[in-house]
Amino acid sequence: MTQSLCVEDVHVTFKNTCIIDGLSLSVDDDEFVSIVGTSGCGKTTFLRALGGLLPNSARIGRTELHGSALQAPEPRVAMVFQHFGLFPWKTVEENILYGVRVQGRTEPRERMERLLEVMHLGHARKKYPRQLSGGMKQRTGIARALVLEPELLLLDEPLSAVDAITREVMQQEVIELIEAEPRTALLVTHDLDEAIIMSDRIVVLGGPPAHVVLDIRSPIERPRTLETVRSHPEYLGLRRRLWGALESGRAAA
Ligand SMILES: Nc1ncnc2c1ncn2[C@@H]1O[C@H](COP(=O)(O)OP(=O)(O)OP(=O)(O)O)[C@@H](O)[C@H]1O
Ligand SMILES: [Mg+2]
Incomplete structure (x- = not known):
């Protein structure tokens, strides 16, 4: 495996408050963390630091993707935001194609059609964000990132706005998309089961200030589905370890 992302000793400080305290992480090509x-x-x-969305004055440390520094927002990286980040004056279709148009790339029509289908957005393509449910907005955000075929995909709680059943269906769909076209990805989630189902590796952060409490490779190999994961002999042990690390991260903060 070649290394894709390298984060070394990143510190973030806002107005004299330390938010990230020396975070290091390296991620292999096509690894889902x-x-x-x-x-x-x-x-x-942390995701904003990787996406080049923080002022340089707030952040120190090394962040590199395939050996070159990540400093400003750039086409190699796509982010799905926790609070959607859609343009209210653009339709679903226009939001999805926004990044492609800004980058002056040829519109990937076929890819967009496929994403509209997978994300169940075909019927909503001409709608504006105010006409969408939370889940539809979030799916638009995911499609907007995936259409760019980024080298690094950053997902900030992308499924938090959907109900439990839709969430499980979408987890499976995102897994299938990622398995069909492997991609280096970092997913932030509160949901331990979601982390276990989606990931090759799980990093538990404590804080603030953010620091790594546990960094663990999943004993559950791909392909993962809800059923195979939950009946896997290592599932409960892994969940317990993650829970313990979350508690100790909080206690130390
Ligand atoms: N631009 C900013 N200026 C000042 N403080 C900030 C800024 N952005 C975030 N913070 C602070 O940094 C800390 C971490 O915030 P952050 O949004 O990264 O947490 P999080 O782990 O994503 O939380 P959640 O799980 O609720 O989304 C918080 O105390 C927040 O108030
Ligand atoms: Mg957050």
């Missing part, structure tokens, strides 16, 4: 941690520990801030 989940980041879990209690609310407010600095997960979104």
